[in-house]
Amino acid sequence: MRLSDFLQAEVLDDNDVSIGRVQDVRLIQDGPVIGTWGAAFSIEGLIVSKRGVGARLGFHRSNVKGPLPLKALFEWIFRDARLVEWERIRSIEEGRIRFRGTYEDLKAPDPLSG
């Protein structure tokens, strides 16, 4: 399984309604200890949004202060972003991921610093 299997996959809820595509994958360092690195990163959840423009620019990170108009623009663009926790994932097919619940059950992802 590769990270690229998740990125840009369409995400569908319990009613087969698309809530967007995977824009990023949030990792948490809670896996088994590997080598000198320590605890491995495992998947905490998928960051899903219908809008992909600028997702990789990082303006939504908490420690990015500006330029203010761009930060405001990208935060507005990604206002629909939601974190689909790994425990909610029901099935993974090629280019399509289904989860338990609906868009309303999901939380917005916490902005990370970077």
Next chain:
Amino acid sequence: MTRAGNRIDAGLGLLDRQILDKDGKDSGNVDDLELFAREEGGAPYVMYILAGPGALARRLRGRAGAWLESAFERLHHSEDPHPARIPFGVVKDIKHSVELSISKRGLDVTTIEDWVRDHFISKIPGAYHDPGGTK
């Protein structure tokens, strides 16, 4: 870097970052990550960094990806070409680049570079000339 405590967004904080070996030498880019499922169930975890055109091809998808994958398979010396896999366990730190605790030698991250050197650069007259005058 894109961490808050022990969290990171893989696309933003890892993908396309430069990889530096223990001597600070360029060892490619993070082109993809390979994840392993846990025997006891639960979320899969990152086991390898994949680097090089063989990994990038899959991310590009479409015609560009198919072309890159085909070129990689032709140029790779192995009968079963696969992207370079760097165990995540040898990562020392993640900053603006991904720093390794080992040397790039033996990581198989320079397949295309080696092929170009052996098939083109080495055939250019003077390719082995050392400006320092030792050869």
